[in-house]
Amino acid sequence: xxxxxxxxxxxRRVQAKTSFIxxxxxxxxxxxxxxVIAVLGLFLWLWMNAATNLAAQGRATGFAFLGQSxxxxxxxxxxxxxxxxxxxxxxxxxxxxxxLVAAVGIVLATFLGFxxxxxxxSKNVLIRALAAVYIEIIRNVPLLLxxxxxxxxxxxxxxxVRESLALPGGIVANRRGVSFPQPIFDDRFIWVALVAVVAxxxxxxxxxxxxxxxxxxxxxxxxxxxxxxxxxxxxxAAFFLTGTQVQFSxxxxxxxxxxxxxxxxxxxxxxxxxxxxxTAAFIAEIVRAGIQSVNYGQTExxxxxxxxxxxxxxxxxxxxxxxxxxxxxxxxxxxxxxxSSLGAAIGFPELVNVFVGxxxxxxxxxxxxxxxxxxxxxxxxxxxxxFMNWYNARVALVER
Amino acid sequence: MQKKLLTLxxxxxxxxxxxxxxxxxxxxxxxxxxxxxxxxEGVPGFSFPDENxxxxxxxxxxxxxxxxxxxxxxxxxxxxxxxxxxxxxxLGSGNIDVLSRTTTWTMxxxxxxxxTFVGTMFYDGQGFVVRExxxxxxALELSGAALCIESGTTTELNAADYFAAxxxxxxxxxxxxxxxxxxxxxxxxxxxxxxxxxxxxxxERTQFPNPDEHVILPEIISKEPLGPVVRSGxxxxxxxxxxxxxxxxxxxxxxVTQANVDEMLGSDNPEIMRLLGVEGDFGxxxxxxxxxxxxxxxxxxxxxxxxxxxxxxxxxxxxPRGINALWTDGGIQYAPPVR
Ligand SMILES: N[C@@H](CCC(=O)N[C@@H](CS)C(=O)NCC(=O)O)C(=O)O
Numbered sequence: 001x002x003x004x005x006x007x008x009x010x011x012r013r014v015q016a017k018t019s020f021i022x023x024x025x026x027x028x029x030x031x032x033x034x035x036v037i038a039v040l041g042l043f044l045w046l047w048m049n050a051a052t053n054l055a056a057q058g059r060a061t062g063f064a065f066l067g068q069s070x071x072x073x074x075x076x077x078x079x080x081x082x083x084x085x086x087x088x089x090x091x092x093x094x095x096x097x098x099x100l101v102a103a104v105g106i107v108l109a110t111f112l113g114f115x116x117x118x119x120x121x122s123k124n125v126l127i128r129a130l131a132a133v134y135i136e137i138i139r140n141v142p143l144l145l146x147x148x149x150x151x152x153x154x155x156x157x158x159x160x161v162r163e164s165l166a167l168p169g170g171i172v173a174n175r176r177g178v179s180f181p182q183p184i185f186d187d188r189f190i191w192v193a194l195v196a197v198v199a200x201x202x203x204x205x206x207x208x209x210x211x212x213x214x215x216x217x218x219x220x221x222x223x224x225x226x227x228x229x230x231x232x233x234x235x236x237a238a239f240f241l242t243g244t245q246v247q248f249s250x251x252x253x254x255x256x257x258x259x260x261x262x263x264x265x266x267x268x269x270x271x272x273x274x275x276x277x278x279t280a281a282f283i284a285e286i287v288r289a290g291i292q293s294v295n296y297g298q299t300e301x302x303x304x305x306x307x308x309x310x311x312x313x314x315x316x317x318x319x320x321x322x323x324x325x326x327x328x329x330x331x332x333x334x335x336x337x338x339x340s341s342l343g344a345a346i347g348f349p350e351l352v353n354v355f356v357g358x359x360x361x362x363x364x365x366x367x368x369x370x371x372x373x374x375x376x377x378x379x380x381x382x383x384x385x386x387f388m389n390w391y392n393a394r395v396a397l398v399e400r
Numbered sequence: 401m402q403k404k405l406l407t408l409x410x411x412x413x414x415x416x417x418x419x420x421x422x423x424x425x426x427x428x429x430x431x432x433x434x435x436x437x438x439x440x441e442g443v444p445g446f447s448f449p450d451e452n453x454x455x456x457x458x459x460x461x462x463x464x465x466x467x468x469x470x471x472x473x474x475x476x477x478x479x480x481x482x483x484x485x486x487x488x489x490x491l492g493s494g495n496i497d498v499l500s501r502t503t504t505w506t507m508x509x510x511x512x513x514x515x516t517f518v519g520t521m522f523y524d525g526q527g528f529v530v531r532e533x534x535x536x537x538x539a540l541e542l543s544g545a546a547l548c549i550e551s552g553t554t555t556e557l558n559a560a561d562y563f564a565a566x567x568x569x570x571x572x573x574x575x576x577x578x579x580x581x582x583x584x585x586x587x588x589x590x591x592x593x594x595x596x597x598x599x600x601x602x603x604e605r606t607q608f609p610n611p612d613e614h615v616i617l618p619e620i621i622s623k624e625p626l627g628p629v630v631r632s633g634x635x636x637x638x639x640x641x642x643x644x645x646x647x648x649x650x651x652x653x654x655x656v657t658q659a660n661v662d663e664m665l666g667s668d669n670p671e672i673m674r675l676l677g678v679e680g681d682f683g684x685x686x687x688x689x690x691x692x693x694x695x696x697x698x699x700x701x702x703x704x705x706x707x708x709x710x711x712x713x714x715x716x717x718x719x720p721r722g723i724n725a726l727w728t729d730g731g732i733q734y735a736p737p738v739r
Contacts, residue, residue, distance in 0.1 A: 057514035058632045073571070
């Protein structure tokens with residue numbers, strides 16, 4: 001008996017070692033490797049097939065076209081561009097315009113979204129109702145329609161060029177956009193900028209210290225006053241000490257349009273407005289859910305400790321709510337970035353419009369251009385995700 | 401927008417997955433029973449759907465002529481509206497058999513996209529339309545003006561060329577993907593100028609709320625030979641497409657009309673006899689019946705009739721024949737002989 005048992009155990013052990021087929025680790029590895037190979041193989045096959053088919057159709061392929069001059073104009077560009085600029089420059093103009101919309105949009109949508117989300121939980125019925133109505137309307141109408149609506153509304157609501165609205169501060173608004181006076185600095189401004197960077201770093205470090213101190217000692221003191229003091233005083237001083245000259249270029253009516261200053265075309269304004277209003281509605285719901293996920297006992301406990309309303313929100317509720325808010329917030333940021341491609345529908349020259357639209361059509365390099373464009377959105381999304389994951393790890397509850 | 405991206409994605413996907421190049425399109429078309437024809441989203445006189453979604457226009461009649469030649473039935477056509485931007489991908493990927501859509505014949509398009517132009521259905525050039533109240537009388541006064549343009553067109557390129565060549569400032573061109581938005585943005589005052597092919601301007605202007613408040617500037621800044629396009633590589637289909645166009649021209653030149661074509665079957669003019677298939681067989685080499693051209697004229701008419709029906713002086717567009725007249729009438733429309 002003993003013998004057999006011994007043998008049985010033994011053989012089982014031996015089997016466990018030799019038959020790697022049953023080893024879960026090996027299996028996991030095997031399946032993953034097989035999947036990767038299959039996917040890569042599929043793409044390789046697609047790629048080669050596409051190359052053969054395109055060649056059979058007599059279509060030129062490859063990336064050499066990127067160096068050729070594009071032959072068209074782009075109305076809104078953050079870098080110099082004209083008809084002699086290359087397709088590669090078209091790509092960059094598109095990327096920069098997309099980044100501009102995404103960055104401004106994300107910042108504004110965050111502020112608006114948090115405000116509306118908190119308003120949604122307000123004790124004031126009117127505020128609460130307004131927030132709810134806003135969220136429901138905006139979330140339930142397709143974004144493309146909203147963009148077209150804002151765009152044509154802004155065209156029709158604003159006056160024609162000759163009857164432009166003159167706003168305070170030399171700002172001019174009409175159907176062609178909103179033009180701002182643009183400051184033009186001389187060379188000495190570089191020093192002011194340097195001082196500003198140093199001052200900002202120092203101010204941030206100081207702010208952190210003060211916050212730590214408040215946390216450890218409970219001794220409340222102003223955080224923002226010294227922050228702005230450290231930031232502003234040296235910059236203003238540097239400005240006057242270096243004697244930097246500032247000139248303003250004012251928008252002026254010359255011929256058809258206002259020239260001079262900096263003009264935000266209505267396509268840009270409508271696109272940012274539409275994206276911000278839309279995304280903020282979703283962010284508001286995320287914020288509301290986050291706040292409500294914090295046990296009401298926390299609010300009561302904070303009240304029992306004698307914390308005032310704003311402290312209860314800022315020190316107790318929001319930090320805990322952030323854990324719930326950040327992951328879905330990330331996907332809203334990604335959505336906003338990708339949705340900016342709808343700008344093509346209202347004539348804003350973001351990446352899809354100038355590159356997938358005009359450049360693809362003029363050059364005929366469909367696969368190359370779509371590939372390059374997807375690469376940009378993929379990269380932007382990954383970078384945003386990485387940043388938000390890092391931030392999430394920071395705000396996550398530290399388990400003790 | 402979404403639709404356009406989808407078209408492009410599908411087109412790219414098809415390029416990547418389909419395995420054999422389009423072997424013989426005529427067989428496919430006959431098996432299918434109709435011609436799939438790419439048209440505009442709606443330009444009056446050229447291709448425009450009525451309230452019953454029946455398409456008509458000069459370019460639509462070309463597709464009807466193709467169907468008549470193949471099926472003896474001008475209605476054996478289905479239409480695919482395309483944006484300026486997506487049209488070449490739609491054709492290249494095989495979703496349509498022929499693109500008959502205000503498309504300018506350029507060297508890049510003819511040699512670099514795997515496509516071949518059939519001929520010039522309409523000789524055109526790029527023009528400008530402005531609001532009368534702006535008091536502009538020449539394109540040379542347009543420096544700094546805002547231009548509304550459709551994306552993916554020769555229009556974009558010509559405007560850049562013309563403004564650069566004349567030292568005008570073109571920092572204000574707004575590019576839209578669909579025709580509706582270009583026109584709406586111009587009408588809403590986003591732009592001072594709407595620019596595209598002169599014929600299309602004449603056509604669009606008929607649709608403006610107050611056509612009289614808009615003036616067309618005298619300058620024509622480019623050559624825009626508009627014609628049908630097919631994929632390269634299928635010689636027979638190309639020949640059918642090209643000789644359909646030539647048949648329309650030859651019929652006009654020989655005085656054969658929709659009304660008199662049956663009478664003309666009895667003509668003893670050898671040229672007419674060859675065209676109508678009474679003498680010789682010119683259909684067989686292109687895979688069609690002997691009376692292929694007779695069918696075209698019977699169902700659609702000759703080039704002059706098609707022109708007058710859709711864009712000529714008695715239509716709202718009222719475009720004079722001009723260089724689109726036959727060579728025998730001082731124009732440049734000219735077809736090689738059937739023999
Ligand atoms: N002929 C030029 C321009 C063609 C073009 O797209 N024209 C516009 C002018 S209205 C048009 O037909 N639009 C109608 C549409 O997009 O459906 C080209 O081939 O690039």
